[in-house]
Amino acid sequence: MLKWYVVGYLLLVPVVVPGFMAAQSPPQHVDGAARPVLAGISLLTAVVVAWAAGRGQSFRWWLPLARAAVLLGLCAAAVALTRSQLEPGALRATMEEPADPYAKWMVTSMLEIPAAGLTAMVFFLVVRWWGRQAADSPGRPRRPRPPSRPTLPEPGEIWLAMVPYREGTGEESQHYCVVVSCHEDHAGVLQITSQNKDARRDHIRIPNDGWDEVSGKDHWMEIDVPLREVPYEKFLTVSPQGRCPATTWGQIQAAHPTQLARRPDHPAPATVPEPLTGWRKLTRRHVRSGSTP
Numbered sequence: 697m698l699k700w701y702v703v704g705y706l707l708l709v710p711v712v713v714p715g716f717m718a719a720q721s722p723p724q725h726v727d728g729a730a731r732p733v734l735a736g737i738s739l740l741t742a743v744v745v746a747w748a749a750g751r752g753q754s755f756r757w758w759l760p761l762a763r764a765a766v767l768l769g770l771c772a773a774a775v776a777l778t779r780s781q782l783e784p785g786a787l788r789a790t791m792e793e794p795a796d797p798y799a800k801w802m803v804t805s806m807l808e809i810p811a812a813g814l815t816a817m818v819f820f821l822v823v824r825w826w827g828r829q830a831a832d833s834p835g836r837p838r839r840p841r842p843p844s845r846p847t848l849p850e851p852g853e854i855w856l857a858m859v860p861y862r863e864g865t866g867e868e869s870q871h872y873c874v875v876v877s878c879h880e881d882h883a884g885v886l887q888i889t890s891q892n893k894d895a896r897r898d899h900i901r902i903p904n905d906g907w908d909e910v911s912g913k914d915h916w917m918e919i920d921v922p923l924r925e926v927p928y929e930k931f932l933t934v935s936p937q938g939r940c941p942a943t944t945w946g947q948i949q950a951a952h953p954t955q956l957a958r959r960p961d962h963p964a965p966a967t968v969p970e971p972l973t974g975w976r977k978l979t980r981r982h983v984r985s986g987s988t989p
Contacts, residue, residue, distance in 0.1 A: 704813025884923030907938025
């Protein structure tokens with residue numbers, strides 16, 4: 697609600713600021729050059745509220761201006777209604793002689809600003825509701841909605857995800873993992889850890905090549921164990937950290953031949969290339985340096 701109070705204040709700047717200056721002792725007045733600035737602040741605020749209310753709807757350049765004019769008119773009506781209700785009652789004591797101009801301005805502005813803010817909030821909600829109703833009307837073409845996740849995990853990729861514990865307690869923790877199989881609503885993964893697992897037969901070392909070039913830590917990956925099921929919404933990034941090293945992926949394929957699965961609507965990924973080493977790397981470098989463009 698605080699933001700709508702601020703919006704109400706900005707909408708009533710041309711009224712609040714001159715009233716505040718007139719309530720000083722001795723009274724002061726707004727210079728002629730300042731009045732257009734105050735009016736511009738109010739108009740800009742109304743345009744921003746109107747644009748935000750209609751965001752995502754069909755755009756017409758004149759529509760935010762028309763809605764801003766309607767909003768300013770509604771705020772003026774709300775201020776007039778507030779004054780008409782308060783002057784005969786609550787403000788009678790401050791308006792009788794001897795009157796305190798500052799007290800009168802304080803009480804009036806403390807009620808007019810929330811009234812303008814409430815009017816702007818109702819206007820915003822009504823425009824948003826109207827836009828949704830128009831978008832859902834029969835026969836109106838709908839814009840395709842973007843997918844909830846730009847990139848879905850694929851087998852052979854390494855992702856950061858909330859991986860469940862094997863104890864089946866429902867708890868989970870943040871880990872890197874290798875995606876082995878993909879299903880309609882979840883992926884089967886093998887967890888990666890930086891804790892030393894050399895003494896365990898169900899873990900193997902996984903090189904950092906292609907997915908971790910920064911930390912410098914050694915990593916181990918579980919192997920020949922049931923895959924952990926991770927729902928797609930539990931993947932914490934919008935793209936993979938990298939691809940599983942070819943040697944490790946070969947070990948996964950050998951240990952989990954029956955668990956490799958892909959979604960039927962996705963083609964098989966390209967084979968992970970074997971990294972060049974030794975004389976093959978030197979030969980490739982020699983060929984590149986000796987080739988002509």
